[in-house]
Amino acid sequence: MIEIRSLVKRFGPFTAVDGVDLDVARGEVLGFLGPNGAGKTTTMRMVTGFLAPTSGRACVCGLDVGEDRIAAQRLLGYLPEGAPAWPDMTPAELLDFAAQARGMDRAARRAAVGRAVERVQLESVLHKPIENLSKGFKRRVGLAQAILHDPDVLVLDEPTDGLDPNQKFEVRRLIAEMSEGKAIVLSTHILEEVDAVCTRATVMAKGRLVADGTPADLRAKDPRHGAVRVRLVDAGRAGAARATLAELASVSAIEDEDGALICLAAGGASPADAIYATCREHGFDLSELTPLEGRLDEVFRELTGAPARGERSTVGRTTEEAVR
Ligand SMILES: Nc1ncnc2c1ncn2[C@@H]1O[C@H](COP(=O)(O)OP(=O)(O)OP(=O)(O)O)[C@@H](O)[C@H]1O
Numbered sequence: 544m545i546e547i548r549s550l551v552k553r554f555g556p557f558t559a560v561d562g563v564d565l566d567v568a569r570g571e572v573l574g575f576l577g578p579n580g581a582g583k584t585t586t587m588r589m590v591t592g593f594l595a596p597t598s599g600r601a602c603v604c605g606l607d608v609g610e611d612r613i614a615a616q617r618l619l620g621y622l623p624e625g626a627p628a629w630p631d632m633t634p635a636e637l638l639d640f641a642a643q644a645r646g647m648d649r650a651a652r653r654a655a656v657g658r659a660v661e662r663v664q665l666e667s668v669l670h671k672p673i674e675n676l677s678k679g680f681k682r683r684v685g686l687a688q689a690i691l692h693d694p695d696v697l698v699l700d701e702p703t704d705g706l707d708p709n710q711k712f713e714v715r716r717l718i719a720e721m722s723e724g725k726a727i728v729l730s731t732h733i734l735e736e737v738d739a740v741c742t743r744a745t746v747m748a749k750g751r752l753v754a755d756g757t758p759a760d761l762r763a764k765d766p767r768h769g770a771v772r773v774r775l776v777d778a779g780r781a782g783a784a785r786a787t788l789a790e791l792a793s794v795s796a797i798e799d800e801d802g803a804l805i806c807l808a809a810g811g812a813s814p815a816d817a818i819y820a821t822c823r824e825h826g827f828d829l830s831e832l833t834p835l836e837g838r839l840d841e842v843f844r845e846l847t848g849a850p851a852r853g854e855r856s857t858v859g860r861t862t863e864e865a866v867r
Contacts, residue, residue, distance in 0.1 A: 544569050544696050544726035545590060550599035552585050559585045561750035562599070567726045569695070572718060574737040574758075575730040577747035578847050583730040584624050586747070587698050590728070591621040603696050617645070619696040620689035622682075624704075630674030634665050634684045637673065641688045659687040662717060678705035686714065690721070697721070699729040703736065715740045734839045737761075748847040758839065764846075765837030769808035771815045773822070774831035778802055784827045793817050803831065 545567040552560040560582040567573050575583050588594035590601045592612040601608045606615040628637055638659060642652035660666060663683045668676055673684060682705050689697060702718070703711040718727060718740050731737070737744045737758050744761055746754040754761055762768060773788070775781055785797050785804055793814035798805040808814050815834050822829055 544604055545728065546602040547586070547590065548600050548602075550586065550589060550601060551597045552582075552589060552594065553597045558750055560589070560596075563747075563750075563752055565745065565752065565755075567696075567728055569726050570723060571743055572722045572727045572729070572741045574741035574744040575728055575747065576732075576734070576737065576744055576843060577730075578849075581747040581847070582750040583747055584700055587621075587700050587728070587730065588623075591619060591698050592616050593621070593623075617692070618694055619698060620692065620694040622685045622689040622697075622699040622702055624700040628673050628681065628684055628688075631672055633670050633672055634660070634676075634680075634687070635669045637684060638687055638691060641691055645692050647692075655691050655693075656687075658693075659691045662690065663687045664713065679707060679710050682706060683710070683714075686717075695725055697725055697727045697729075699727065701731060702729055703731065703733065711736075734843060737839060746843060746846045753846045754842075759836075761842050762837040762839055764842045765839075766807060767805065767835050767841070768837030769810075769813055770835045771806045771808075771813065771818055772800070772803050772831060772833040772835060773806055773818060773829065774803045775822075776828040776830045780827055784822065784825070787821060787825055787827075788818055791817050791821060805835070 545565070547563055547565040550560055550563040551558065563586055575587070577583050585594065589596045590603070590608065592608045592615055595609065603615040604618045606618070608615045632640070635656070638656045639652055642655050647655055660669060663686050665680070665683055665687055668680050673681060676684070682702070686699070686702060689699065703714050706714060715736065718729065721727065741758060743756065744758055745752050746761070754764070773784070775784055781802070781804060788794055788804065788806055789797055791814060793809050793812060794806045795809040796807045798807065806814055806818055813834055815832060819829070819832055
């Protein structure tokens with residue numbers, strides 16, 4: 544439902560978006576991750592027709608946003624960064640105005656506004672000036688505006704920014720609920736949001752997409768994916784256990800962390816069973832044996848050029864190389 548091809552945006556000599564290709568299908572909730580200034584908002588503004596690309600194109604439901612902007616915008620809902628709105632209007636007035644701008648008659652407007660208000664729970668502030676609302680409610684007004692016409696494609700720039708934990712939960716629930724019939728793209732700095740709501744995640748850095756996959760795919764890029772954390776009842780025997788476990792074929796290397804041994808997987812099956820059996824055999828009493836999935840924050844830091852765990856650069860290399 545969204546097709547992005549070789550999308551480029553230059554501001555003078557600066558390239559903010561540098562050849563992005565991306566497809567998003569119905570039913571997908573795509574998390575758009577990246578550090579500040581990576582080009583997420585610029586990409587979203589081009590996809591929604593609010594900024595013309597320098598080259599390349601974006602299509603929404605088969606319509607080229609550059610050539611058919613108005614028709615494409617009918618099919619999409621957009622929550623811009625910060626959700627700008629007229630401060631002296633009330634949510635009721637703003638939403639009615641937005642529905643009019645979308646060409647709805649009075650009855651359709653009433654139904655659409657009522658539905659959106661109920662979905663984002665705006666009833667209590669419906670007739671208060673937007674300038675007097677908390678950041679969270681302002682964000683929700685923006686979200687109601689974006690979903691007013693029940694669009695097939697939703698582009699949400701940091702939809703949970705400024706919301707308290709309960710509101711974040713509600714918005715994520717709403718996104719998950721709506722995802723079945725729509726293609727949804729959301730940008731976020733909150734990695735837990737990717738797990739909570741996204742079926743797929745892309746990471747953008749310096750205008751380029753540097754990763755694309757399910758949250759589990761991304762996590763698997765962490766060298767600690769598949770590793771096992773081992774803690775002994777008698778910490779004094781950790782050195783002996785380390786030497787013994789390092790001999791296992793399923794363990795490629797062992798790192799120390801807060802008194803625990805992190806046994807990195809050599810690839811293939813988890814080393815957990817072999818570690819357990821070896822510890823029993825040698826009388827190393829275990830207080831912990833935890834398989835590790837890998838961490839999104841580590842992968843994110845690595846992909847976006849920040850120093851990862853222990854200042855080492857490891858993603859993309861084999862586990863064996865990583866620990867050398
Ligand atoms: N109108 C503009 N003129 C000049 N430079 C711009 C303009 N809009 C964006 N930029 C620059 O383009 C780069 C990408 O900005 P963008 O807002 O897309 O990043 P982002 O990934 O959304 O960041 P954030 O997470 O902070 O919202 C930044 O360096 C920004 O300063």
